[in-house]
Amino acid sequence: MTQTPVSPPARAEELPAFPMARTCPFAPPEGYAELRAQGPLTKATLWNGKETWLVTGYDLVRKLLQDPRISSEPPRLATIAASEDGQSTNFRTFVGMDPPEHGVYRRMLTSYFTVKRVQAMRPAIQRTADELVDGILATEGPVDLVEALAMPLATTVICELLGVPYADREFFHSRSSVAIQSSTAEEITSAFMDLYQYLDKLVTAKEAEPGEGVISRLVVEQLRPGALTHQELVNTAVLLLIVGHETSANMIGLGALTLMRRPDVVAELRADPELWPAAVDELLRYHSSADWLRRAAKEDIEIDGTVIKAGDSVIGLAAAANRDERFANADEFDIHRTERHHLAFGYGPHQCIGQHLAKAELEIAFGTLFDKIPDVVPAAELDELPFKHDATLFGLYRLPITFARP
Ligand code: HEM
Incomplete structure (x- = not known):
């Protein structure tokens, strides 16, 4: 498809401020459509007065994310909030590395996240989802779906995958939510330090006695032969632990809310469960919870x-690209759309390594919830729900639900 031509850069004083807030939880920030109408590449001003390029067109986001002249290394990236300034650069993970260093990590890890591996994890994920939803059915009184299903499911899955004790979940969840919310710089640094120390001990224990899970496998296959240092392994484990549960939990909450508001779609999905993969892809596109x-x-x-100069910050907006005209009636939630190549997992070398796992978690979470409790509905009005407007990943802090109890 053809892109709208790039418009000449506006003068600094006319530039919109970034980030922009989401005014509707089912749509990207209102300003995105206006930006995209100006062309796929526009400029904005950040909190510190610095400028950034914003990429809103689908084709251009994809093109730039796989351009070797584009870097992911933190010292070069825009800081979105004051709290990110001056954060430790010792904490390096492969999400912030460029090729060829980045590829070394991807090759070490890809085999743990293949479709086949995820397929083998499905029965365990299903068992956990069954237990959690049965627990919801057995609860008298109000239930919060985030606490009762979204967070424990995503956490159990990542704990089993990595070999992290589930009993420690409250600790690492509290620290990782600080790390991705707009907390102060000191709070974020201290949260990362806590997570680092926690996983440092765990990795040390697994070095002495490896067990199950990805961390133990990395000890045996990478650390012992000298391909990874202890610190590199700990950093990798911190990254996987944080992104591996916060992301899926957010999408389970948001997706369940959207589905509860569309009983017609839920009825269709229950009648034909083969539609779940398409429905999950559409929920991922529709919500685009990892936007920047x-x-x-x-x-x-x-x-x-137009020239993006060396050193310029560039932010691809997944939520804008996923509402590009490439998707017919892009603002509609439509599980039958044929175009499923959304950018909710990013694109190019850093495209989400956990995407097959995430999709399996979402399919199982929604399938189990609506199978066992088809009449589940939100127990609060939309404007009473606490959305994560202050976090780098969009989602819900709580989602009270209700249903007819026998
Ligand atoms: C619905 C759930 C999820 C969403 C929406 C999501 C989204 C994303 C996005 C947009 C990126 C690209 C970031 C960038 O290019 O800057 C990414 C990367 C990544 N994701 Fe996910 N993710 C999800 C689940 C998971 C899970 C379950 C894991 C498991 C550990 C995971 C691990 C990662 C890692 C390690 C990266 C960095 C990859 C790299 O830099 O090569 N994600 N994710």
């Missing part, structure tokens, strides 16, 4: 006559 794909230019990059 932060990068920087390593060299000058010319796009239709």
